[in-house]
Amino acid sequence: MSPTALASTKAAPRTRTETLPGGYAGKLLRVNLTTGKIWTQPWTPEEMRLYVGGVGLGAKILYDEVGPRVNWDHPDNRLILATGPLAGLPVWGTGGLTVVTRGAMTNGATSTQANGFFGACLKFSGYDAIVIQGRAPRWVYLYINDDVVEMRDARHLVAKDTWECQDVLSAEHGLAGHQMSVYSIGPAGENLVRFAAIQGDYGHVASKNGCGAVMGKKRLKAVCIVRGTRAVAAADPRGVIQAADDIAHDLKTDPSARSLYEWGTLPALVGLYKMGVLPIKNYTTNLAPPNVNMADWEGPKLREGFDHRGHQCSACGMHHCHMQVIRKGPHKGELVDEPEYEGWAGAGWAIGCTDKEAIAWLNTRIDRACVDVNEFGWVCGWVMEGMEKGFFTKAQLGFELRWGDAEGANRLLEMISHRKGFGDLLAEGMKVAAEKLGGAAREAAIYTLKGASPRGHDHRARWDEMLDTCTASTGTLESGIPVHVTEVGLPPRINPFNGEEVARQVAGILGRRHFEDSLGACIFTTRTRLENMCRALSAATGWNYTVTESVSFGRRTAAILRAFNLRCGIGPEVEYPSKRYGSIPTDGPAKGQAVGEQWEKMLDTWYGLVGYDRKTGKPKPETLKKLGLDWLLKDLWGKKR
Amino acid sequence: MGEEALSPSESLHCTVEVVSWVTKFIGGPGAGRKEIEEPFVPGETVRDVLQRFSGRYPELDAALWDASKKELGEHIEVMVNDAVLGLSHTLDTPLRVNDRITLLGQYMGG
Numbered sequence: 179m180s181p182t183a184l185a186s187t188k189a190a191p192r193t194r195t196e197t198l199p200g201g202y203a204g205k206l207l208r209v210n211l212t213t214g215k216i217w218t219q220p221w222t223p224e225e226m227r228l229y230v231g232g233v234g235l236g237a238k239i240l241y242d243e244v245g246p247r248v249n250w251d252h253p254d255n256r257l258i259l260a261t262g263p264l265a266g267l268p269v270w271g272t273g274g275l276t277v278v279t280r281g282a283m284t285n286g287a288t289s290t291q292a293n294g295f296f297g298a299c300l301k302f303s304g305y306d307a308i309v310i311q312g313r314a315p316r317w318v319y320l321y322i323n324d325d326v327v328e329m330r331d332a333r334h335l336v337a338k339d340t341w342e343c344q345d346v347l348s349a350e351h352g353l354a355g356h357q358m359s360v361y362s363i364g365p366a367g368e369n370l371v372r373f374a375a376i377q378g379d380y381g382h383v384a385s386k387n388g389c390g391a392v393m394g395k396k397r398l399k400a401v402c403i404v405r406g407t408r409a410v411a412a413a414d415p416r417g418v419i420q421a422a423d424d425i426a427h428d429l430k431t432d433p434s435a436r437s438l439y440e441w442g443t444l445p446a447l448v449g450l451y452k453m454g455v456l457p458i459k460n461y462t463t464n465l466a467p468p469n470v471n472m473a474d475w476e477g478p479k480l481r482e483g484f485d486h487r488g489h490q491c492s493a494c495g496m497h498h499c500h501m502q503v504i505r506k507g508p509h510k511g512e513l514v515d516e517p518e519y520e521g522w523a524g525a526g527w528a529i530g531c532t533d534k535e536a537i538a539w540l541n542t543r544i545d546r547a548c549v550d551v552n553e554f555g556w557v558c559g560w561v562m563e564g565m566e567k568g569f570f571t572k573a574q575l576g577f578e579l580r581w582g583d584a585e586g587a588n589r590l591l592e593m594i595s596h597r598k599g600f601g602d603l604l605a606e607g608m609k610v611a612a613e614k615l616g617g618a619a620r621e622a623a624i625y626t627l628k629g630a631s632p633r634g635h636d637h638r639a640r641w642d643e644m645l646d647t648c649t650a651s652t653g654t655l656e657s658g659i660p661v662h663v664t665e666v667g668l669p670p671r672i673n674p675f676n677g678e679e680v681a682r683q684v685a686g687i688l689g690r691r692h693f694e695d696s697l698g699a700c701i702f703t704t705r706t707r708l709e710n711m712c713r714a715l716s717a718a719t720g721w722n723y724t725v726t727e728s729v730s731f732g733r734r735t736a737a738i739l740r741a742f743n744l745r746c747g748i749g750p751e752v753e754y755p756s757k758r759y760g761s762i763p764t765d766g767p768a769k770g771q772a773v774g775e776q777w778e779k780m781l782d783t784w785y786g787l788v789g790y791d792r793k794t795g796k797p798k799p800e801t802l803k804k805l806g807l808d809w810l811l812k813d814l815w816g817k818k819r
Numbered sequence: 820m821g822e823e824a825l826s827p828s829e830s831l832h833c834t835v836e837v838v839s840w841v842t843k844f845i846g847g848p849g850a851g852r853k854e855i856e857e858p859f860v861p862g863e864t865v866r867d868v869l870q871r872f873s874g875r876y877p878e879l880d881a882a883l884w885d886a887s888k889k890e891l892g893e894h895i896e897v898m899v900n901d902a903v904l905g906l907s908h909t910l911d912t913p914l915r916v917n918d919r920i921t922l923l924g925q926y927m928g929g
Contacts, residue, residue: 433882434925437840440849448839449926452898476839478850660928663893670885670893673905737877767901 199223200413201718202231207305207327209320211396212253212312215615216327218305227721228806230731231262231306232696233289233652234276237738239309240287250282250388251370251395253313257643259361259401260307261297265698266410267494270429273298273492274698275361275384281653282372282388283553283607284629286743289652290386293499294379295359296403297698298492298721303406314500319347319362323404334401339546340362340377347402355493362400362547363390366595369395372607373553373631377545381489381499381515385550387653388607404743405678417717421710424819426495428706434661435705441477442498442702443519453674454639454767455524459530459581460559461758463635464766470532475522476517483534486516491700497656498702507535508585514542521614523634524555529562530581539583540591547595553631556608556624557594558587569618569784575600605740607631612756624759627752630654632759639768641680642672645780646758648753649684651739657688662707666690666729675768677776679781685787689732697737733788740790741810750795753781830858833918835872837879841895841922844879849851859914866910869920883922896923 198204205218221235229235236258248254258278265272274294281288300308303324310320319332335343348354361378367390374390375645377383429435437445450456451472454464466472473479484502491499500516517525521541531537544551562581564570572578576599579586594602603611608631612623624632630653637644643658650656660683664670668686674680694704697715704711708713708725716723743749754760754777762772785792789801796814797807835855843849847924859868864890864894873880885892891910898921 282902314902434843436843436847437924440840445839445924446926449923452838452901452921452923453896453903453926455926473851476850478848551925660893664885671891671896671904674903676905767898 179743183352186470186631188475195226197223199719199721200411201265201267201304201715202226203301203304203410205305205553207308207322209308209310209327209329210312211310211314211318211329211398216329221306225505226263226719230693230696231698232260232274232276233692234279234696234731234735235307236260236276236289237287237742238734240278240280241742243311244280244742246747248280250280250285250392253396255392255395255397257310257389257392257398258307259296259300259310261300262306262698263694264714265297266301267412267418267422267718268493269418269714271491271498271697271700271703273359273494274700275300275378276695277376277384277389279389279392280746282374282391283368283609284653284743284748286387286389286653286746286748287651287739288387288389289656289692289739290384290389290654291695291701291792292361292376292378292382292384293491293700294382295356295405295492296361296378299359299403299405300441301406301410301698302408303716304408310396310398311394311419317397317399319402320398321400321402324406333363335399336368337365340548341380341546343400343764344380346401351402353404356405358402358404360400360402362548363393363398363544364595366547366549366605367391367394368399369595369597369605371549371594371597371605372610373550375548375550377548377622379491380501381542381545382491383545383548383551385552390548404556412718413720414717418445418606418714421714421717425703425706425710427713428497428710428731432706436802437477438498438702438705439496441481442496442500443514444477444480444522446519447480447522448472450635451475452767454763454769455635455637457528457555457634457636459788460528460556460563460622461638461761461763462563464636464763464768466640467532480522480534481516486515489515494700494703496702502538504535504539507533509535511541512539513546514538517541520634521551524551525584525587528555528559528634529586529587530559531584532582532722533584536584543588543591547591549591549594552634553607554591554594555634556631557604557611558590560608560612560619560623561590561604563622564619567618567622569622589736609756620757622758623756625756626759627754627756628748636763636768637755638763638771638773639674639760639763641674641677641767641773641776641780642684643682644755644773645684645784648755649781649784651736651743651748655691656736656739657684657691660687661690661705663687665708665725675771676778677773681783682787685784688736689729689789692732692735693728696731730805734807736788737802737805737807737810740795740797741814744795744814749759750781750792831914831916832856832863833856833868833916833920835868836919836921838923840924841879841882844882845876862913864911864913865897865904865908865920868914869897869910872922879922886890894925896925897921898923
């Protein structure tokens with residue numbers, strides 16, 4: 179066991195302004211895994227206003243501290259686990275965690291979120307973020323309990339899946355439930371699977387861009403935070419409660435958000451199917467099998483098939499997250515987390531599986547081995563299609579894998595997680611595997627040329643998300659999902675197959691998501707008007723934070739991440755879908771719609787509206803100046819302008 | 820409910836299909852779907868039928884339209900014959916017998 183280290187605070191006083199805004203702990207926890215040094219770093223109120231927290235803070239640290247030669251697997255890469263000023267306050271869903279790093283899928287910037295209790299526990303221990311660098315000489319986990327911060331021996335946790343890891347740590351510390359938050363990697367992260375994720379609090383996953391592989395490379399098995407004893411003070415407690423009430427009321431009654439309030443993301447199954455957006459069998463069809471009645475896939479139906487109970491995150495009143503027990507089949511009696519829409523898609527429809535019990539089971543296996551369920555769905559569906567069409571063989575894989583075979587999919591998951599046999603190549607992710615194999619295999623693979631994994635949708639019927647995924651600097655969506663778009667002056671609806679309208683919408687909403695992901699709040703509880711979120715932030719901090727400032731802040735964050743990616747060599751030349759990802763649906767509601775025919779025009783429009791240079795991908799000098807990013811001018815344009 | 824009566828001899832019918840949680844706005848459980856036969860006269864458009872239909876259900880009316888009550892708001896997707904508006908139909912396309920208008924909850928989530 180490493181020596182106990184009390185987190186030492188540098189003596190440097192805060193500059194300029196002495197008063198800490200409400201909602202902040204005021205310190206970043208710094209950990210160097212190579213040297214074992216642990217220390218805290220204060221940040222100033224001015225920096226808080228500029229970078230807020232979450233991805234805003236993480237983007238600045240990433241840009242400042244991770245140079246172009248520091249690849250995702252370099253010890254100097256940073257793994258930033260950040261929350262925001264609303265975490266720990268009584269606003270719904272504010273246990274939020276944002277992971278920022280240079281990720282393993284794109285070797286570029288990453289912003290990926292999870293919830294549970296991590297953000298609140300971190301804040302109650304007195305920290306706004308953890309910045310991890312270096313590589314431990316042997317497997318460790320990070321233990322945080324107020325000022326006691328230790329790198330502890332984790333050799334007994336190696337090879338355990340994420341739920342087992344949390345079980346062991348809970349037992350060792352005698353703390354369970356809301357008393358301690360544990361985020362860990364599974365075997366996939368240990369074995370540097372490029373789409374490995376970080377999972378916490380039984381079912382919450384920061385899944386994108388291989389952040390679990392980064393953690394694995396650092397030999398950091400888990401971060402374990404005891405619910406601390408520090409109070410989180412709001413500048414205007416009554417105002418926070420009022421804003422929180424309004425947000426909750428909005429979520430419960432707003433025509434769009436109330437389905438989320440009641441059923442989480444489950445209603446998306448039927449809705450997206452009707453739109454041609456539910457991905458079926460690796461994009462080979464958009465029609466359900468004849469023996470499947472889509473009425474059985476509505477939210478209430480999905481939930482009533484299992485024994486279940488609520489599994490709410492910190493301060494959350496949504497009827498969203500649930501744990502459930504499988505009632506029948508080979509895994510009868512097993513406890514699983516209720517799949518999100520993405521789980522039903524990635525562990526189900528994308529691989530041709532419509533057996534609900536099997537999907538719920540496989541989805542949890544994926545969380546426990548700990549890979550991104552989206553990427554796993556694309557990889558597994560691709561292998562299944564390949565075996566059907568003959569571009570993969572039983573000899574190659576070691577067994578037969580047919581559409582809908584959840585047990586076989588789990589076997590494939592094991593191979594990938596432990597890099598066994600053919601699983602070693604698949605562990606490199608869709609893009610690398612497809613481009614290495616070439617031919618028919620490459621033609622059938624779903625990926626972006628950046629390497630980022632599309633979400634569990636058929637984006638051929640959802641061009642906004644395809645454009646967003648391909649142009650994003652985060653390893654996943656950067657702008658979507660559109661929420662209350664009229665609030666930022668956009669038309670209430672668009673024709674989803676009109677490239678011009680699509681590009682205008684994607685560009686028009688840029689910024690909102692980065693703002694949400696900087697607050698320490700959940701993506702689902704921020705499905706309210708920006709005005710409400712700004713009121714909550716203002717009451718928490720004492721600032722007068724406006725919708726205009728929130729959008730400007732978000733766009734500033736996007737520009738920093740884009741500058742980071744450009745410095746890493748990731749530019750406009752890879753802002754394209756793979757052949758299958760950008761193909762034309764052959765049936766279903768989007769039959770015949772050809773995104774490829776409008777792609778260049780969509781990019782032209784998007785670039786023009788976000789103020790980036792179409793040829794180089796750089797934010798234009800006037801854009802940087804408008805966003806207050808003059809300090810980036812020299813880096814991007816080579817001279818002071 | 821204030822709608823104009825159409826005599827059976829001159830009325831044609833289309834179907835308004837209300838899906839999943841949108842059924843709550845017309846007194847349903849928020850699941851399943853409801854199909855309602857709606858009469859129309861030749862020349863009436865998607866907009867005409869939807870305005871008359873939603874006029875019977877205040878919650879749906881509030882969710883479906885923007886503040887002007889003339890254009891669609893951002894909460895409910897409208898499809899005609901399983902295609903989103905903008906492909907085969909717009910709000911101002913005249914309806915034909917057996918056309919099916921679907922009201923679907925806007926997707927918000929991940």
